[in-house]
Amino acid sequence: MTGNEGAAEAIDLLNVGLLSILFIVAIAMARLRSLFAIVMLSGIYSLVSATWFVALDAVDVAFTEASVGAGISTALFLAAMVLTSRTAKPEKGATKIIPLLVVVVTGAVLVYATIDLPGFGDPSSPANTHVGIEYLARTKAEIGIPNVVTAVLASYRGFDTLGEVGVVFAAGLAVTLLLGFGERALGSSLSQGAGPAGQGSESSSEGGEVADD
Protein backbone atom coordinates (compact mmCIF):
# COMPACT_ATOMS: atom_id res chain seq x y z
CA MET A 1 0.00 0.00 0.00
CA THR A 2 1.63 3.22 -1.13
CA GLY A 3 -1.39 5.44 -0.80
CA ASN A 4 -1.13 6.26 -4.49
CA GLU A 5 -3.68 3.75 -5.76
CA GLY A 6 -6.08 5.32 -8.19
CA ALA A 7 -3.83 8.32 -8.83
CA ALA A 8 -3.52 7.48 -12.53
CA GLU A 9 -7.31 7.16 -12.84
CA ALA A 10 -7.80 10.47 -11.06
CA ILE A 11 -5.35 12.20 -13.41
CA ASP A 12 -7.09 10.65 -16.41
CA LEU A 13 -10.41 11.89 -15.10
CA LEU A 14 -8.95 15.38 -14.60
CA ASN A 15 -7.55 15.42 -18.13
CA VAL A 16 -10.84 14.31 -19.65
CA GLY A 17 -12.74 16.88 -17.61
CA LEU A 18 -10.43 19.76 -18.57
CA LEU A 19 -10.40 18.77 -22.24
CA SER A 20 -14.21 18.57 -22.23
CA ILE A 21 -14.38 22.12 -20.84
CA LEU A 22 -11.97 23.24 -23.58
CA PHE A 23 -14.15 21.56 -26.21
CA ILE A 24 -17.33 23.16 -24.89
CA VAL A 25 -15.70 26.61 -24.74
CA ALA A 26 -14.39 26.22 -28.29
CA ILE A 27 -17.84 25.24 -29.61
CA ALA A 28 -19.40 28.18 -27.78
CA MET A 29 -16.81 30.56 -29.28
CA ALA A 30 -17.58 29.26 -32.77
CA ARG A 31 -21.35 29.63 -32.27
CA LEU A 32 -21.44 33.05 -30.59
CA ARG A 33 -21.72 36.33 -32.47
CA SER A 34 -21.05 38.78 -29.63
CA LEU A 35 -17.37 39.69 -29.83
CA PHE A 36 -17.22 40.69 -26.17
CA ALA A 37 -18.41 37.23 -25.09
CA ILE A 38 -15.95 35.59 -27.51
CA VAL A 39 -13.03 37.58 -26.07
CA MET A 40 -14.01 36.59 -22.54
CA LEU A 41 -14.37 32.94 -23.58
CA SER A 42 -10.92 33.01 -25.19
CA GLY A 43 -9.55 34.15 -21.84
CA ILE A 44 -11.36 31.27 -20.14
CA TYR A 45 -10.00 28.89 -22.79
CA SER A 46 -6.43 30.03 -22.03
CA LEU A 47 -6.96 29.70 -18.29
CA VAL A 48 -8.36 26.16 -18.61
CA SER A 49 -5.50 25.14 -20.92
CA ALA A 50 -3.05 26.56 -18.38
CA THR A 51 -4.67 24.38 -15.71
CA TRP A 52 -4.37 21.41 -18.03
CA PHE A 53 -0.65 22.15 -18.62
CA VAL A 54 -0.15 22.08 -14.84
CA ALA A 55 -1.81 18.66 -14.78
CA LEU A 56 0.71 17.58 -17.45
CA ASP A 57 3.61 18.86 -15.26
CA ALA A 58 4.50 21.61 -17.76
CA VAL A 59 4.49 24.37 -15.15
CA ASP A 60 6.52 26.89 -17.14
CA VAL A 61 4.30 26.53 -20.18
CA ALA A 62 1.22 26.84 -17.95
CA PHE A 63 2.57 30.01 -16.39
CA THR A 64 3.23 31.55 -19.79
CA GLU A 65 -0.18 30.51 -21.08
CA ALA A 66 -1.91 32.02 -18.05
CA SER A 67 -0.07 35.35 -18.20
CA VAL A 68 0.10 35.76 -21.98
CA GLY A 69 -3.04 33.94 -23.12
CA ALA A 70 -5.45 34.78 -20.33
CA GLY A 71 -3.87 38.06 -19.29
CA ILE A 72 -2.48 40.20 -22.05
CA SER A 73 -4.21 38.66 -25.09
CA THR A 74 -7.62 39.23 -23.54
CA ALA A 75 -6.76 42.84 -22.77
CA LEU A 76 -5.39 43.42 -26.28
CA PHE A 77 -8.43 41.74 -27.89
CA LEU A 78 -10.67 44.01 -25.83
CA ALA A 79 -8.69 47.07 -26.87
CA ALA A 80 -8.90 46.00 -30.51
CA MET A 81 -12.62 45.23 -30.20
CA VAL A 82 -13.35 48.76 -28.99
CA LEU A 83 -12.07 49.99 -32.38
CA THR A 84 -14.46 47.80 -34.36
CA SER A 85 -18.07 46.62 -34.09
CA ARG A 86 -19.48 44.53 -31.25
CA THR A 87 -20.90 41.61 -33.23
CA ALA A 88 -19.57 39.37 -35.97
CA LYS A 89 -21.48 39.13 -39.26
CA PRO A 90 -23.35 35.81 -39.58
CA GLU A 91 -21.97 33.60 -42.36
CA LYS A 92 -24.40 32.04 -44.75
CA GLY A 93 -24.60 29.01 -47.02
CA ALA A 94 -21.40 27.62 -48.52
CA THR A 95 -19.06 29.81 -46.49
CA LYS A 96 -20.18 27.87 -43.42
CA ILE A 97 -19.21 24.47 -44.88
CA ILE A 98 -15.66 25.25 -46.09
CA PRO A 99 -14.19 26.18 -42.66
CA LEU A 100 -15.80 23.05 -41.19
CA LEU A 101 -14.13 20.91 -43.88
CA VAL A 102 -10.75 22.58 -43.30
CA VAL A 103 -11.04 22.03 -39.54
CA VAL A 104 -12.07 18.38 -39.87
CA VAL A 105 -9.29 17.58 -42.37
CA THR A 106 -6.63 19.40 -40.31
CA GLY A 107 -7.83 17.68 -37.15
CA ALA A 108 -7.71 14.27 -38.82
CA VAL A 109 -4.15 14.92 -40.05
CA LEU A 110 -3.09 16.00 -36.55
CA VAL A 111 -4.67 12.94 -34.92
CA TYR A 112 -2.92 10.77 -37.52
CA ALA A 113 0.39 12.48 -36.67
CA THR A 114 -0.02 11.83 -32.94
CA ILE A 115 0.09 8.07 -33.59
CA ASP A 116 3.84 8.42 -34.28
CA LEU A 117 4.48 10.47 -31.13
CA PRO A 118 6.06 8.77 -28.10
CA GLY A 119 3.81 8.12 -25.11
CA PHE A 120 3.38 10.75 -22.39
CA GLY A 121 6.44 10.63 -20.12
CA ASP A 122 8.01 7.83 -22.14
CA PRO A 123 11.59 7.47 -20.78
CA SER A 124 12.87 6.24 -24.15
CA SER A 125 11.44 9.13 -26.16
CA PRO A 126 13.97 11.32 -28.02
CA ALA A 127 13.31 14.26 -25.70
CA ASN A 128 14.26 12.16 -22.68
CA THR A 129 17.28 10.36 -24.09
CA HIS A 130 19.53 12.80 -25.97
CA VAL A 131 20.07 16.44 -25.16
CA GLY A 132 17.56 16.72 -22.30
CA ILE A 133 19.57 14.33 -20.13
CA GLU A 134 22.71 16.29 -20.95
CA TYR A 135 21.16 19.54 -19.73
CA LEU A 136 19.93 17.91 -16.52
CA ALA A 137 23.33 16.39 -15.83
CA ARG A 138 25.45 19.42 -16.66
CA THR A 139 23.43 22.37 -15.37
CA LYS A 140 24.54 22.03 -11.75
CA ALA A 141 28.23 21.91 -12.64
CA GLU A 142 28.24 24.43 -15.49
CA ILE A 143 25.61 27.02 -14.60
CA GLY A 144 25.09 26.47 -10.89
CA ILE A 145 21.41 27.40 -10.66
CA PRO A 146 18.64 25.04 -9.50
CA ASN A 147 16.09 25.76 -12.24
CA VAL A 148 17.17 23.83 -15.33
CA VAL A 149 14.47 25.48 -17.46
CA THR A 150 15.98 28.90 -16.78
CA ALA A 151 19.48 27.55 -17.45
CA VAL A 152 18.42 26.15 -20.82
CA LEU A 153 16.40 29.23 -21.74
CA ALA A 154 18.89 31.89 -20.69
CA SER A 155 22.27 30.24 -21.09
CA TYR A 156 22.38 27.11 -23.24
CA ARG A 157 19.81 28.50 -25.66
CA GLY A 158 20.53 32.16 -25.04
CA PHE A 159 20.77 32.91 -28.74
CA ASP A 160 17.25 31.52 -29.35
CA THR A 161 15.90 33.63 -26.50
CA LEU A 162 17.55 36.71 -28.00
CA GLY A 163 15.61 35.94 -31.18
CA GLU A 164 12.36 35.58 -29.20
CA VAL A 165 12.90 38.93 -27.51
CA GLY A 166 13.61 40.38 -30.93
CA VAL A 167 10.28 38.99 -32.19
CA VAL A 168 8.39 40.56 -29.26
CA PHE A 169 10.15 43.88 -29.81
CA ALA A 170 9.49 43.76 -33.56
CA ALA A 171 5.80 43.04 -32.90
CA GLY A 172 5.56 46.05 -30.59
CA LEU A 173 7.36 48.20 -33.15
CA ALA A 174 5.16 47.01 -36.03
CA VAL A 175 1.89 47.64 -34.15
CA THR A 176 3.15 51.05 -33.07
CA LEU A 177 4.12 51.97 -36.63
CA LEU A 178 0.81 50.72 -38.07
CA LEU A 179 -1.61 52.14 -35.50
CA GLY A 180 0.23 55.28 -34.45
CA PHE A 181 1.90 55.97 -31.18
CA GLY A 182 -1.33 56.14 -29.20
CA GLU A 183 -0.70 59.60 -27.82
CA ARG A 184 -3.91 60.90 -29.40
CA ALA A 185 -5.92 60.06 -26.29
CA LEU A 186 -3.42 61.89 -24.15
CA GLY A 187 -3.31 64.86 -26.50
CA SER A 188 -7.08 65.34 -26.58
CA SER A 189 -7.45 65.02 -22.82
CA LEU A 190 -4.66 67.51 -22.28
CA SER A 191 -6.05 70.01 -24.76
CA GLN A 192 -9.38 69.88 -22.92
CA GLY A 193 -7.52 70.92 -19.82
CA ALA A 194 -8.17 67.60 -18.08
CA GLY A 195 -4.52 67.14 -17.24
CA PRO A 196 -3.39 68.84 -14.04
CA ALA A 197 -0.66 71.39 -14.60
CA GLY A 198 2.89 70.44 -13.75
CA GLN A 199 2.35 66.72 -14.42
CA GLY A 200 4.12 65.02 -17.29
CA SER A 201 5.59 67.99 -19.12
CA GLU A 202 7.30 65.60 -21.52
CA SER A 203 4.04 63.87 -22.41
CA SER A 204 2.25 67.12 -23.08
CA SER A 205 4.85 68.06 -25.67
CA GLU A 206 4.39 64.67 -27.32
CA GLY A 207 0.64 65.10 -27.30
CA GLY A 208 1.08 68.47 -28.98
CA GLU A 209 3.04 66.92 -31.82
CA VAL A 210 0.28 64.42 -32.52
CA ALA A 211 -2.39 67.09 -32.41
CA ASP A 212 -0.47 69.13 -34.99
CA ASP A 213 -0.72 66.53 -37.76
Added chain:
Amino acid sequence: MTDHHIILRVVAKVLIPFIALYGFYVQFHGEYSPGGGFQAGVILAVSLILYSLIFGIAPTMRAVTPGFARAVAAIGFLLYACVGIAALIGGGNFLDYDALVDEPVGGHLGQHLGIILIEIGVLMAVAGSMTAIFYAFAGRVSEIRDEDW
Protein backbone atom coordinates in the same frame (compact mmCIF):
# COMPACT_ATOMS: atom_id res chain seq x y z
CA MET B 1 -15.20 57.58 -14.93
CA THR B 2 -18.53 57.43 -13.21
CA ASP B 3 -19.19 56.63 -9.60
CA HIS B 4 -20.74 53.19 -10.02
CA HIS B 5 -17.28 51.74 -10.71
CA ILE B 6 -16.33 52.40 -7.12
CA ILE B 7 -16.03 48.70 -6.17
CA LEU B 8 -13.81 48.02 -9.19
CA ARG B 9 -11.67 51.04 -8.37
CA VAL B 10 -11.21 50.17 -4.72
CA VAL B 11 -10.41 46.53 -5.44
CA ALA B 12 -8.03 47.43 -8.26
CA LYS B 13 -6.24 49.99 -6.12
CA VAL B 14 -5.47 47.24 -3.60
CA LEU B 15 -4.61 44.61 -6.21
CA ILE B 16 -2.41 46.50 -8.66
CA PRO B 17 0.63 46.95 -6.36
CA PHE B 18 0.53 43.25 -5.52
CA ILE B 19 0.30 42.29 -9.19
CA ALA B 20 3.34 44.44 -9.97
CA LEU B 21 5.19 43.06 -6.95
CA TYR B 22 4.37 39.52 -8.06
CA GLY B 23 5.84 40.39 -11.46
CA PHE B 24 9.13 41.31 -9.82
CA TYR B 25 9.00 38.16 -7.69
CA VAL B 26 8.60 36.05 -10.82
CA GLN B 27 11.52 37.92 -12.35
CA PHE B 28 14.02 37.59 -9.54
CA HIS B 29 12.95 34.15 -8.34
CA GLY B 30 13.28 32.72 -11.85
CA GLU B 31 16.48 30.92 -10.90
CA TYR B 32 14.60 28.78 -8.40
CA SER B 33 11.01 28.52 -9.59
CA PRO B 34 9.05 28.62 -12.84
CA GLY B 35 9.02 31.99 -14.47
CA GLY B 36 11.45 34.52 -15.82
CA GLY B 37 11.64 37.66 -17.83
CA PHE B 38 8.86 36.85 -20.29
CA GLN B 39 6.21 36.11 -17.70
CA ALA B 40 7.36 38.91 -15.41
CA GLY B 41 7.26 41.43 -18.23
CA VAL B 42 3.75 40.40 -19.19
CA ILE B 43 2.56 40.57 -15.56
CA LEU B 44 4.02 44.06 -15.16
CA ALA B 45 2.35 45.19 -18.39
CA VAL B 46 -0.94 43.65 -17.23
CA SER B 47 -0.82 45.59 -13.97
CA LEU B 48 -0.48 48.79 -16.02
CA ILE B 49 -3.25 47.74 -18.41
CA LEU B 50 -5.58 46.96 -15.50
CA TYR B 51 -4.92 50.43 -14.14
CA SER B 52 -5.74 52.01 -17.48
CA LEU B 53 -8.92 49.93 -17.94
CA ILE B 54 -10.27 51.16 -14.62
CA PHE B 55 -8.85 54.65 -14.19
CA GLY B 56 -8.71 55.66 -17.85
CA ILE B 57 -6.01 55.66 -20.48
CA ALA B 58 -4.97 59.32 -20.14
CA PRO B 59 -3.86 59.15 -16.46
CA THR B 60 -1.94 55.96 -17.27
CA MET B 61 -0.19 57.65 -20.17
CA ARG B 62 0.72 60.58 -17.93
CA ALA B 63 2.21 58.19 -15.35
CA VAL B 64 4.05 55.96 -17.85
CA THR B 65 4.41 57.92 -21.05
CA PRO B 66 4.24 56.04 -24.38
CA GLY B 67 7.69 57.31 -25.22
CA PHE B 68 9.02 55.81 -22.00
CA ALA B 69 7.41 52.44 -22.79
CA ARG B 70 8.99 52.38 -26.23
CA ALA B 71 12.38 53.42 -24.84
CA VAL B 72 12.22 50.65 -22.20
CA ALA B 73 11.45 48.07 -24.90
CA ALA B 74 14.35 49.18 -27.07
CA ILE B 75 16.80 49.44 -24.17
CA GLY B 76 15.85 45.95 -22.95
CA PHE B 77 16.53 44.39 -26.34
CA LEU B 78 19.80 46.31 -26.63
CA LEU B 79 20.84 45.23 -23.11
CA TYR B 80 20.40 41.57 -24.09
CA ALA B 81 22.43 42.02 -27.26
CA CYS B 82 25.10 44.03 -25.42
CA VAL B 83 25.62 41.17 -22.95
CA GLY B 84 26.41 39.00 -25.96
CA ILE B 85 28.82 41.56 -27.34
CA ALA B 86 30.45 41.99 -23.91
CA ALA B 87 31.08 38.24 -23.93
CA LEU B 88 32.66 38.61 -27.38
CA ILE B 89 34.92 41.37 -26.07
CA GLY B 90 35.78 39.19 -23.07
CA GLY B 91 37.18 36.58 -25.43
CA GLY B 92 34.29 34.08 -25.55
CA ASN B 93 31.55 33.27 -28.02
CA PHE B 94 28.46 35.45 -28.44
CA LEU B 95 26.40 35.16 -25.21
CA ASP B 96 29.05 32.95 -23.59
CA TYR B 97 28.57 34.27 -20.05
CA ASP B 98 31.67 32.54 -18.71
CA ALA B 99 33.72 35.13 -20.60
CA LEU B 100 32.02 38.04 -18.80
CA VAL B 101 34.00 37.61 -15.58
CA ASP B 102 37.60 36.54 -15.14
CA GLU B 103 37.25 33.64 -12.70
CA PRO B 104 38.77 30.21 -12.09
CA VAL B 105 37.34 27.19 -13.90
CA GLY B 106 34.18 25.96 -12.18
CA GLY B 107 33.07 29.39 -11.00
CA HIS B 108 29.49 30.37 -11.72
CA LEU B 109 29.67 34.14 -11.26
CA GLY B 110 29.78 34.86 -14.98
CA GLN B 111 26.81 32.60 -15.66
CA HIS B 112 24.79 34.17 -12.84
CA LEU B 113 25.64 37.70 -13.96
CA GLY B 114 24.84 36.95 -17.59
CA ILE B 115 21.52 35.27 -16.80
CA ILE B 116 20.40 38.08 -14.48
CA LEU B 117 21.35 40.75 -17.03
CA ILE B 118 19.64 39.09 -19.97
CA GLU B 119 16.54 38.36 -17.87
CA ILE B 120 16.34 42.06 -17.02
CA GLY B 121 16.69 42.77 -20.72
CA VAL B 122 13.84 40.33 -21.47
CA LEU B 123 11.69 41.92 -18.74
CA MET B 124 12.21 45.42 -20.12
CA ALA B 125 11.69 44.42 -23.76
CA VAL B 126 8.51 42.42 -23.07
CA ALA B 127 6.94 44.88 -20.61
CA GLY B 128 7.76 47.85 -22.84
CA SER B 129 6.54 46.19 -26.04
CA MET B 130 3.30 44.97 -24.49
CA THR B 131 2.58 48.40 -23.01
CA ALA B 132 3.37 50.05 -26.35
CA ILE B 133 1.03 47.66 -28.18
CA PHE B 134 -1.75 48.33 -25.69
CA TYR B 135 -1.21 52.09 -25.94
CA ALA B 136 -1.32 51.89 -29.73
CA PHE B 137 -4.74 50.18 -29.60
CA ALA B 138 -6.25 51.97 -26.63
CA GLY B 139 -4.88 55.39 -27.59
CA ARG B 140 -7.06 55.53 -30.70
CA VAL B 141 -10.23 56.11 -28.68
CA SER B 142 -10.03 58.89 -26.15
CA GLU B 143 -12.52 57.53 -23.61
CA ILE B 144 -14.52 54.30 -23.44
CA ARG B 145 -18.08 54.95 -22.35
CA ASP B 146 -20.21 52.32 -20.64
CA GLU B 147 -22.64 52.21 -23.58
CA ASP B 148 -19.76 51.16 -25.86
CA TRP B 149 -19.77 47.73 -24.35
